Amino acid sequence: MTSAGLPLATFQEWMQAVIVHPGGVDAGLRSLSARQILPASRLGAVVRAHGALSPVERLGIYASMYPLRTVEALRSDYPALASLLGEERFGALVQEYVAAHPSTSFTLARLGDRLPSFVAAWGPKRGQGLRADVARLERAAAAVFDAADVALLDAPALAAALASEGESLRLLAAPAFAILAVRPSAVAVLDAVLDDAPVPTSAGRGLVYVAFHRRDFTVLRRALDPVSGRLLAALVSGFPLGEALARAARRRPPARVVSGWLAEWSALGAFARAGVAPGPSAAS
Amino acid sequence: MRNRFGLPMLGYGVGLRTVHFADHLERPGAADFVEAITENFLDTGGRPLHVLERLAERTPVVLHGVSMNVGSVDPLDLGYLRAVKALARRVDARWVTDHLCWTGVAGRNTHDLLPLPRNEETLAHVAARLRVVQDLLERPVHLENPSTYLELASSTMGEAVFLGRLADLSGCGLLVDVNNVFVSAFNHGWDAEAWIDAIPADRVVQVHLAGHTDLGTHLLDTHSDHVRDEVWALYARLVRRTGPVTTLVEWDEEIPALDVVLAEARKARAVAEAALGDRDGHSEREAA
Numbered sequence: 405m406t407s408a409g410l411p412l413a414t415f416q417e418w419m420q421a422v423i424v425h426p427g428g429v430d431a432g433l434r435s436l437s438a439r440q441i442l443p444a445s446r447l448g449a450v451v452r453a454h455g456a457l458s459p460v461e462r463l464g465i466y467a468s469m470y471p472l473r474t475v476e477a478l479r480s481d482y483p484a485l486a487s488l489l490g491e492e493r494f495g496a497l498v499q500e501y502v503a504a505h506p507s508t509s510f511t512l513a514r515l516g517d518r519l520p521s522f523v524a525a526w527g528p529k530r531g532q533g534l535r536a537d538v539a540r541l542e543r544a545a546a547a548v549f550d551a552a553d554v555a556l557l558d559a560p561a562l563a564a565a566l567a568s569e570g571e572s573l574r575l576l577a578a579p580a581f582a583i584l585a586v587r588p589s590a591v592a593v594l595d596a597v598l599d600d601a602p603v604p605t606s607a608g609r610g611l612v613y614v615a616f617h618r619r620d621f622t623v624l625r626r627a628l629d630p631v632s633g634r635l636l637a638a639l640v641s642g643f644p645l646g647e648a649l650a651r652a653a654r655r656r657p658p659a660r661v662v663s664g665w666l667a668e669w670s671a672l673g674a675f676a677r678a679g680v681a682p683g684p685s686a687a688s
Numbered sequence: 689m690r691n692r693f694g695l696p697m698l699g700y701g702v703g704l705r706t707v708h709f710a711d712h713l714e715r716p717g718a719a720d721f722v723e724a725i726t727e728n729f730l731d732t733g734g735r736p737l738h739v740l741e742r743l744a745e746r747t748p749v750v751l752h753g754v755s756m757n758v759g760s761v762d763p764l765d766l767g768y769l770r771a772v773k774a775l776a777r778r779v780d781a782r783w784v785t786d787h788l789c790w791t792g793v794a795g796r797n798t799h800d801l802l803p804l805p806r807n808e809e810t811l812a813h814v815a816a817r818l819r820v821v822q823d824l825l826e827r828p829v830h831l832e833n834p835s836t837y838l839e840l841a842s843s844t845m846g847e848a849v850f851l852g853r854l855a856d857l858s859g860c861g862l863l864v865d866v867n868n869v870f871v872s873a874f875n876h877g878w879d880a881e882a883w884i885d886a887i888p889a890d891r892v893v894q895v896h897l898a899g900h901t902d903l904g905t906h907l908l909d910t911h912s913d914h915v916r917d918e919v920w921a922l923y924a925r926l927v928r929r930t931g932p933v934t935t936l937v938e939w940d941e942e943i944p945a946l947d948v949v950l951a952e953a954r955k956a957r958a959v960a961e962a963a964l965g966d967r968d969g970h971s972e973r974e975a976a
Binding site: 413415423448450451456457459465466474477507513579 | 728731733735755790802813839841875877906908
């Protein structure tokens with residue numbers, strides 16, 4: 405240590421350890437990672453005292469901003485989850501989540517990327533599934549909002565491809581499109597937040613399919629019945645049409661019904677025009 | 689005096705905020721120019737980028753970043769810098785700015801503008817990184833003085849002197865946030881007028897104005913209110929040194945209607961013109 409402070413690298417390591425500590429600035433100063441660099445008693449050798457605030461209080465300003473900023477960012481991305489949990493529990497979730505998955509991106513928009521999987525194992529088991537589904541819905545909506553704007557496969561091009569490829573047809577999901585299966589009550593939570601109505605807390609039974617698509621840069625939501633939902637989910641996961649149909653229903657829907665669905669989904673912007681569709685994703 | 693980079697005076701602009709997107713699209717040219725927070729447009733192909741591109745067709749755009757992390761000891765994020773360069777080209781950004789700060793180490797981003805010790809070690813470190821950044825972006829970068837809440841014992845020079853030397857060493861320009869000067873001066877007992885008088889005027893490419901929150905023991909740079917009278921006075925003092933300078937009003941919390949922010953930008957024009965009128969009139973009287 406120099407007489408007047410710490411070398412730049414050491415100072416930055418120390419200050420970050422102090423201000424991001426989930427226990428606040430006092431706990432941060434006492435933490436092992438901070439103490440190994442600077443005993444709390446030597447704080448005055450690094451941070452100047454001036455005016456009404458002590459060095460600890462000055463560090464505390466930065467330490468208090470960190471949780472505020474992360475909670476605000478994640479509340480903005482997950483408003484329905486925040487409503488479902490309530491202010492205090494959502495704050496606790498964010499604190500644990502950010503400690504496990506600190507931001508490593510230049511943008512706070514990526515901070516919540518892993519929140520759906522984190523929340524699926526967080527808190528009391530009762531309600532975990534609902535909380536995870538709400539988070540998945542909100543993550544999907546955000547991803548569709550930010551997705552690249554690409555040329556879409558329109559209905560005539562899709563019909564031509566279908567005529568040419570038949571059940572071997574593979575379709576490439578558009579970046580600004582997502583479909584997921586969730587508990588019905590997760591959708592009800594989203595609706596309640598949008599309508600400023602009381603948030604339901606029961607999980608409900610079964611699954612519903614929800615698609616997010618984008619029109620004029622606005623994200624829209626569409627519910628699908630189980631068979632068409634399973635079919636579309638299989639298609640955008642990369643399965644060829646024949647296999648997707650087999651996964652969707654024991655009894656195949658009539659060809660004209662399938663053609664109608666495909667035309668409807670292409671109108672929603674579900675499929676990209678360019679590129680070769682990859683095989684099924686591991687998650688499918 | 690014109691800045692040494694030959695960069696144009698863009699006028700009196702406002703920060704581009706999501707709540708004003710529709711207003712800006714309906715009234716292109718309502719602001720002389722807009723400043724976009726770089727990171728909000730780097731990782732999206734959706735509406736934000738679409739709006740910025742439409743606006744850029746009619747209104748000059750400058751990019752203002754918060755994650756360059758130029759003061760950190762971490763390696764520079766080359767992917768980030770490449771994305772900034774691509775965005776700057778895409779929207780024909782007139783220039784790119786960021787802050788004299790660090791935002792994280794060990795791969796983390798605290799998303800805060802953290803203070804640096806102002807000494808020879810930091811000066812050499814930041815200047816070297818800035819030169820790399822400017823080479824990669826193929827344009828000068830202009831650094832802003834952040835609001836700070838702690839001073840480091842290892843600092844050996846004042847902020848304005850540090851910025852001036854950094855500009856000389858790296859070739860960067862300066863974005864003077866006059867509200868930040870006032871906030872930091874209050875928080876650390878600096879002389880704000882001396883700060884303004886010490887900054888190299890020909891390096892100043894842009895000015896920021898904003899409101900702050902007085903918490904009694906310290907001031908917080910919240911961008912949540914009108915510009916305070918004391919900050920207007922410092923702005924006038926700066927403009928008398930720089931001459932007409934591109935000036936932007938920031939408003940990030942409790943954001944009012946666009947017209948309110950535009951009115952603050954018009955006030956900046958009036959303050960600057962009055963300051964320059966005083967200066968020129970004074971010079972003319974001296975010459976007579």
